[in-house]
Amino acid sequence: MSMKLFRQWGASLCLGFLAMVSVVPAWAQDLAGAKDHPAVKRFGGSTIVGYEVRNFDAVEFQTSTFKEFDLQTYKRRYAQPPLALEGKLTRLWYEAPGATRSLELFRNYTNDLMASGFAALYDSTRDGAAGSYTNFLANFSSGQRDFIKNNRSEYVMYGADAGTVRTGTFQKGSTTVRLISIDWPKEDATYKSRQGAYIAVDILETKAMEQNMVVVSASDISKSITANGKVAIYGILFDTGKADVKPESKPSLEQIAAFLKAEPTVKLHVVGHTDSVGSFDSNLALSKRRADAVAAMLAKDYGIAANRLVGNGVASLAPVASNSSDEGRAKNRRVELVPQ
Structure with missing residues (x-):
């Protein structure tokens, strides 16, 4: 200049x-x-x-x-x-x-x-x-x-x-x-x-979006399963592409364990859900590994009998929101508990 x-x-x-x-x-x-x-x-x-x-x-x-x-x-x-x-x-x-x-x-x-x-x-x-x-x-x-x-x-x-x-x-x-x-x-x-x-x-x-889903209490888990046949848990967290349950998941795991101990005859499918980012096959495998990891942690750390929990993964097959936005994808990444 x-x-x-x-x-x-x-x-x-x-x-x-x-x-x-x-x-x-x-x-x-x-x-x-x-x-x-x-x-x-x-x-x-x-x-x-x-x-x-x-x-x-x-x-x-x-x-x-x-x-x-x-x-x-x-x-x-x-x-x-x-x-x-x-x-x-x-x-x-x-x-x-x-x-x-x-x-x-x-x-x-x-x-x-x-x-x-x-x-x-x-x-x-x-x-x-x-x-x-x-x-x-x-x-x-x-x-x-x-x-x-x-x-x-x-x-x-x-x-x-x-x-x-x-x-x-x-x-x-x-x-x-x-x-x-x-x-x-x-x-x-x-x-x-x-x-x-x-x-x-x-x-x-x-800034990154803050995950701010409310921890579902044991009583609310029971009410949702009775009313809807399932309950969505958003407080169980994983790093992207990984199946290791993060330490921040402890409050939600404690409430799931409390529910299972209060209902000793209940057996659950632990179902992993992902968003649509990445290939379907990799997400399907990832969602299954995550569900298995949750079931294993409930058995190992919280004393829940392993035969009461079965891990399943459905990837992005059951979205509850559009995968076209970050907000929608966050809602789709979840673990659901469904009675066997």
Whole structure:
């Protein structure tokens, strides 16, 4: 970068930084319960009109030119595959009314993020191949409909100026930020909008999903078997691709043993279930080994007669959720107890 360009970039960065608010008062118009994310400041005078926090979700972040919206798969297509990340997701939708426009809003955010140490993975304002983003905008609008809290019509994006869409992806450490800004041309009571600009800010803090299934008590095991003919146990854990029962499984094993000791005539099938990742044959064998390992541990460590337990494995043949998401796959990985 030449010294002249560097000075121009530096001046732009400073001006943009001054417009961002580091300590923000609680704006009267903010959506109830909404708050700024500590990693991203807000543009001065803007208000939060859409807000949601998800403890764990999957997000695709743009890193190349947007090409089109695929109406068959309902996904965006890019020149290069997007960056797929998982973790805690915070979604904010800011409204900056009046004379503010999309480019000013977008540049303020990008300048401030970069001044805070974020690296730009994509910036549509510096992408010569970026188009009008008409289809991107329509897809973005539909993506906002799942806001749990939103005091603006989800259709507001359809009435926006498609030629003013700016998008960007920025990353620092485990935090990734997606920006989508647009102009809204006029005040409209139908859309609950004010003339100005909007910016959607998605902040993903990358982390692994925490296994948080409640330990099923001995009495609940008995009730579920009586009512449903089986009980699903999620507290018995294994490393990926392995059949060694992890130490964290102890609370669940203790409850199974307590149930069996309280019901000395009951015999059980211990059934291993997997998700659909990997080949079916390997998962079938793995699920059987895991079931056998649970039965063996109950006999060895908890004094349950070995002839009361039979291990079986069914791999992914009996899912309770879709295997297309991490959340669904986690529900499908389980051990079930079924009376013989």
